[in-house]
Amino acid sequence: MEMEKVINFYGKKAQCNQAMEECAELIVAINKCLRYPHDDQRINNLIEEIADVIIMICQLKVIFQIPNSEVESMIKFKEDRIIKRFEQEKKKREKSQQYGS
Incomplete structure (x- = not known):
């Protein structure tokens, strides 16, 4: 793997x-x-930094011998939890708006 070569070097x-x-x-x-939502240069920099972090995450998985399946499983768990919390919060807000709070 190419990432292993980089890590070893x-x-x-x-x-x-x-x-x-x-x-x-x-x-x-x-x-x-x-701060500057319509600045294309800032958006391009954000894209570059996202790519850099993704690359480093790939290296961290290699360094700490973390299988993709474990990361994917955790992502699924956390996504499900976020959706559950979102639905609960949405119901709370709708209820409070219904009663004029």
Whole structure:
């Protein structure tokens, strides 16, 4: 695998540090998009930072020997939980609006 070659060359710790740095850069890019929502340059930077984080997530899965199936299972679990919470919150809001709260 190509990612294993990269990890072996730079080292696991260095790539973990790089993953953290890329996450921080994504946070900054998101913040800038919120402040300047119609700035194409900011949107393009956000796309680039999303790609960088996805690449680093792939490396983290290799470094920590996490199978895709485990990540996919967790994603499904969390998506289901988000939808459940959303539905509950939606019902609460509809109920409070119904009673004028």
